[in-house]
Amino acid sequence: xxDAVFDKxxxxxxxxxxxxxxxxxxEADLRHDLGLDSFAxxxxxxxxxxxxxxxxxxDEMASVKTLGDLLNAVRARLAGQSPPAx
Amino acid sequence: xxxxxxxxxVVTGLGAVAPNGVGVAAFWQATLEARSGISAITAxxxxxxxxxxxxxxxxxxxxxxxxxxxxxxxxRFVHLGIxxxxxxxxxxxxxxxxxxxTRVGCILGSGLGGLLFHExxxxxxxxxxxxRLNPLCVSRITPNAVASxxxxxxxxxxxxxxxxxxxxxxxxxxxxxFRKVQHGEADVMVTGGAEAPLTPFNFxxxxxxxxxxxxxxxxxxxxxxxxxxxxxxVLSEGGASLILEELDHARRRGARxxxxxxxxxxTSGAHHMVIPEPTGSDAAxxxxxxxxxxxxxPADVGYINAHGTSTHANDVAETKAIKDVFGxxxxxxxxxxxxxxxxxxLGAAGAIEAVACVLTIDRxxxxxxxxxxDPDPECDLDYVPRxxxxxxxxxxxxxxxxxxxxxxCLVFARFAP
Numbered sequence: 001x002x003d004a005v006f007d008k009x010x011x012x013x014x015x016x017x018x019x020x021x022x023x024x025x026x027e028a029d030l031r032h033d034l035g036l037d038s039f040a041x042x043x044x045x046x047x048x049x050x051x052x053x054x055x056x057x058x059d060e061m062a063s064v065k066t067l068g069d070l071l072n073a074v075r076a077r078l079a080g081q082s083p084p085a086x
Numbered sequence: 087x088x089x090x091x092x093x094x095x096v097v098t099g100l101g102a103v104a105p106n107g108v109g110v111a112a113f114w115q116a117t118l119e120a121r122s123g124i125s126a127i128t129a130x131x132x133x134x135x136x137x138x139x140x141x142x143x144x145x146x147x148x149x150x151x152x153x154x155x156x157x158x159x160x161x162r163f164v165h166l167g168i169x170x171x172x173x174x175x176x177x178x179x180x181x182x183x184x185x186x187x188t189r190v191g192c193i194l195g196s197g198l199g200g201l202l203f204h205e206x207x208x209x210x211x212x213x214x215x216x217x218r219l220n221p222l223c224v225s226r227i228t229p230n231a232v233a234s235x236x237x238x239x240x241x242x243x244x245x246x247x248x249x250x251x252x253x254x255x256x257x258x259x260x261x262x263x264f265r266k267v268q269h270g271e272a273d274v275m276v277t278g279g280a281e282a283p284l285t286p287f288n289f290x291x292x293x294x295x296x297x298x299x300x301x302x303x304x305x306x307x308x309x310x311x312x313x314x315x316x317x318x319x320v321l322s323e324g325g326a327s328l329i330l331e332e333l334d335h336a337r338r339r340g341a342r343x344x345x346x347x348x349x350x351x352x353t354s355g356a357h358h359m360v361i362p363e364p365t366g367s368d369a370a371x372x373x374x375x376x377x378x379x380x381x382x383x384p385a386d387v388g389y390i391n392a393h394g395t396s397t398h399a400n401d402v403a404e405t406k407a408i409k410d411v412f413g414x415x416x417x418x419x420x421x422x423x424x425x426x427x428x429x430x431x432l433g434a435a436g437a438i439e440a441v442a443c444v445l446t447i448d449r450x451x452x453x454x455x456x457x458x459x460d461p462d463p464e465c466d467l468d469y470v471p472r473x474x475x476x477x478x479x480x481x482x483x484x485x486x487x488x489x490x491x492x493x494x495c496l497v498f499a500r501f502a503p
Contacts, residue, residue, distance in 0.1 A: 018155035042221045051219075 005052075005075055006066045009067070026068035034067065048074060087382045096501055098341040099178025099329030101170035101278070102441050105322050105428050106143030106267070109173060113438070114445050118474045122306035122427045126226070130286045130314065133397030137298035138395060139305040141322025141429030152239065159222055160303030161200030166434065167232035167280030174327035175240065175276065177462030182240055189246030190270040192236045194327075195255025195279035196431035197488075198288065201250075205287045215229050231297055232280050243443050244272045250433070252394070257436030261350035261377060262493055263330050264495055273335045276497060277449030278437035280326035282320075292321055295360065297397060309430075310457035311394035311423035312401050312465040319395045322429030326437035341499045345444045349380025355491030362399050362487060369393075369487050373411045376483065376495035378398050384412045387497075388479035389438045393487045394423025394455065395480035396428055398454040400487065402464045405423045409467070420477065422470040425458035440496060443482040447500050452477050 013019040019034045030036045036044060044054040054077040064070045100110045105123025107113035123141045132138040144364030148157040148165040150290055151172040171192070182190065186456070203226040211219050225231060230248040239248050245266050245367070247260045256279025263277035283425070290299055299318040301308035310316045336343055351376065362369070377384060392402055399492045408417045427454075431438060451474055458471035480500040487493045 016158070039221070046221050 005044060005071060005078065008051050008072065009048070009071060012044065012051065017044060024067065026065045026066065026071065029065055030067060030070065052078060054078065088230060091200060093270060094333035095264050095330050095347045096333050096336050097106055097328050097344040097347060097444050097498070098331045098336050099155060099174040099180070099185055100344065100441050100444060101177065101327035103143055103146055103166050103169040103325040104365045104428050104438055105431070106147055106326060108143060108169070113441070115426050117424060117442060117453045118451060120472055122309065122323040122456060123322070124308055124429050126302070126305060127284065129284045130289070132289065135233045135290065135293045135378055136278045136300045137293055137318070137319060138290070138302045139299065141246070141320055141324065141431065142284060143323050150464065155266040156235065156239070159226065160204050161281035162323070163196055163198070163200060163280045164235050165372065166323060167196070167278070168195055168287070170278055170280065170325035170327035171236050171276050174278070174329050178329040179333070180274065180329065184378070185274065186241040187241050187269050189273040190234045190242045190276070191246055191263070193245060193247045193249065193259045193265060193266070194233045194236070194244050194278040195249045195251070195257070195259035195363065195433040196229045196232055196281055197250055197255050198281060198283055199254045200231060201285045201288050202228040204333055204339065205285050222309040223337060229478055236276055238503055251492035251494070252488035252490055253395070253430065253432050253434040254379065254436055254492045254494045255433035256438070257440065257484065257486035257494035257496055258352060258492070259327060260330070260347070260437060260440055260496055264347050264350050265331050267283065267332050273332045275330045276327060278325065278331055278440070280325040281431050281433040282323045283321055283432055284323050284427065287479055289321060299396065307457050309396045309426050311426050312395045312405070312461055313369065313458050314460045314471045316396045316398070316401070316464045319397050319425070320429035323433035324428060324434040324438055326434055328437070328440055332391040339454050345447045345498045346501045347496065348374040348499045349494045349495070349497030351375035351379055353493045355493065357491050359490050362403040363491060366403040366410065368432040368487065369404060369407035369493055371492040372495045373407065373483060373485065376436060376497050377465070380497040380499070382481060382497070383384060385415045386481050387412070387415070387483050388408030389452055389482045390419055391421045391443050391482060391484040392421050393485045394425050396425060398462070401462060404485065404487065405465045405467060406450065416467055420452050420468050420470050420475065422453055422455045426458070436494065439484050439486070443496070443498050444482045446479050446482055447498060450478050
């Protein structure tokens, strides 16, 4: 699981979003386990876009439940399955 | 509301985050000693400007009073405002856990709001593209962020406002808080002001008005209200806070009472966005109304804390207005300008000066007007030049006259049960 994408997402979560390090596991539910409210999810999407230069749509964020889902979505985007943001 | 139903309002806590001292004790000692907080600008590259000096608050650690997840997501004016509010609340001894917090509110003054983030995001928006703006833009920029964060941090459920009247914001904030307690809409108000105007764009905007001192070679001498050698005001940042409390509420919990707030007024010169009405008639009206609200006469006033910006326009108009209101007493009443050591912190200025007024009564000391070496011939009153003075002062008047001719005055009195 640990790779560059994981490390960067973890840095966003423990940094700007102040999620405790010990809560960060792939199966963690973003809302219930990591404590991200609706506005924190907006901040997270913004940080992902800035960090990975990808576009994260509102629908994608709404459909992502766990940290693992989120990491997979970012990896898929980086692998070129969708056009990157400019 | 009839006079008999108005409730009495006392000051039970003080906080100050000023360029010449962080914390009430440090600020007051420096101010008594005429020690200036003005220095060369380090917050940003000021080299393009003719004026390169400012009143910068040094050594404020937001993590001392805010959790990191909040401290990192608010603008500097919120740090300054909550820094002062936290000191004032601690000083008051209020136990908020035991209070009905629907009866505790917060009204603060801020002329500008969260400028630093605003400027950074303008660069982002017009550089990388407007869709790349940070989702925190609105919450960091909005001027009411400072009062909101005080409420969020302390769980205050009463009236919550930010008043924006440029250089008079802090004084209006205190005055409107006074009314909330006086009229029974709240029992306790956390009030004051906060301003963080030392950002490149905003500093440039003030520089463009040609109102800032260019005394770059001697920053500590640059703010010199009523002095012939003045060449403009010095822009500063800061915050200050007062806890206003209904008298019986303060008594019931055995609170220490610094002073009583007995009068407030607000007027407009209806003249110009930047230039004071030259006869000072609007400033005079503000002083008269504040004295009338306090039900005292001019001769009762033992000290005036002047708006005293160190501009020719203000200092002369204010002097005329004081003469108009006080007549013969104008030559006897000591007057001083806190801005001589703090510079002009806009929306925080009136709040910092209110703290100085309360301490004047409480400590029996009038702080001097620093740098008043050679008075302007048009400014011929007793401005307590350079050296503090011992004096038992029972009633003080604090003046604030903002850009846009927004005027506000406060009257504080020694507390007598």
